[in-house]
Amino acid sequence: MASSILHEIRQPLFSIKGYVQMLLLEAHKSGKVDERLVKVHELVEDLERRASSYLDFSRDPDDQMIPLDINDPIRGAVRMFQHRVDKLRVQVHLELASGLPPVRGSFSLLQQVLVNLLQNAVHALQDRDFSEPRHIWIRSRLGDSGKQVEVLFADNGAGIRAEHAGKVFEFFFTTKAVGEGTGLGLAISQEIVQAHQGELRLWDAAEWDCSAAPRPTTVFRMALPVLERG
Numbered sequence: 331m332a333s334s335i336l337h338e339i340r341q342p343l344f345s346i347k348g349y350v351q352m353l354l355l356e357a358h359k360s361g362k363v364d365e366r367l368v369k370v371h372e373l374v375e376d377l378e379r380r381a382s383s384y385l386d387f388s389r390d391p392d393d394q395m396i397p398l399d400i401n402d403p404i405r406g407a408v409r410m411f412q413h414r415v416d417k418l419r420v421q422v423h424l425e426l427a428s429g430l431p432p433v434r435g436s437f438s439l440l441q442q443v444l445v446n447l448l449q450n451a452v453h454a455l456q457d458r459d460f461s462e463p464r465h466i467w468i469r470s471r472l473g474d475s476g477k478q479v480e481v482l483f484a485d486n487g488a489g490i491r492a493e494h495a496g497k498v499f500e501f502f503f504t505t506k507a508v509g510e511g512t513g514l515g516l517a518i519s520q521e522i523v524q525a526h527q528g529e530l531r532l533w534d535a536a537e538w539d540c541s542a543a544p545r546p547t548t549v550f551r552m553a554l555p556v557l558e559r560g
């Protein structure tokens with residue numbers, strides 16, 4: 331579960347903060363405060379805050395597992411991003427299958443996964459030239475075996491370099507500038523999806539079945555088991 335990993339992370343984080351505060355105190359006393367140390371302190375506090383908010387999140391009563399249509403948390407997350415995608419002129423293409431069988435899940439946790447994917451996609455798209463159209467595609471469909479509901483999440487942003495592909499789900503792996511990324515989004519998302527007996531992976535963008543340009547550069551695939559009716 332995501333929350334048990336977060337508990338483990340919070341403990342050493344708390345110790346790190348203690349040491350950094352001790353160093354800060356000494357620096358203040360000697361009148362030589364290194365700005366880099368101040369930055370480290372800020373970042374550790376930020377990480378601690380995020381870890382705590384995720385923990386609170388997983389105690390939220392909304393996190394109860396209920397039968398739901400995967401399209402609902404998708405639409406909820408997209409709504410939360412409407413303003414940002416409009417501002418950046420990103421076109422969001424929702425290709426959501428209707429009449430999908432339900433999955434068993436937490437609306438808010440699954441919505442959080444979609445929010446994390448959207449956040450990354452928007453970040454990867456924002457540096458693109460305005461002349462180049464920015465796109466996000468979100469597809470839902472019944473998997474081939476009929477036993478899984480699939481969500482394909484794609485963007486035509488900067489893309490993931492081949493040497494990073496194996497690392498993006500690791501805790502604290504980030505290619506973003508200090509203060510812009512924590513490297514927690516995908517790691518936590520994968521934990522959440524696994525807690526739903528599902529899987530979240532990178533998918534080969536070449537497999538995207540759409541002949542028309544533009545094509546995605548990055549595709550994630552989430553699969554959740556179809557709820558068996560007892």
Ligand SMILES: Nc1ncnc2c1ncn2[C@@H]1O[C@H](COP(=O)(O)OP(=O)(O)O)[C@@H](O)[C@H]1O
Pocket residue numbers: 446450451454485487488489490494498499503504505506510511512513514515516517548
């Ligand atoms: N849609 C995407 N396009 C390009 N790179 C991505 C995308 N999603 C994730 N990444 C890469 O994976 C890394 C880890 O993502 P994440 O776990 O969400 O942490 P963070 O966003 O804080 O860096 C990012 O720093 C980025 O390098």
Ligand SMILES: [Mg+2]
Pocket residue numbers: 446449450511514515516
């Ligand atoms: Mg992220």
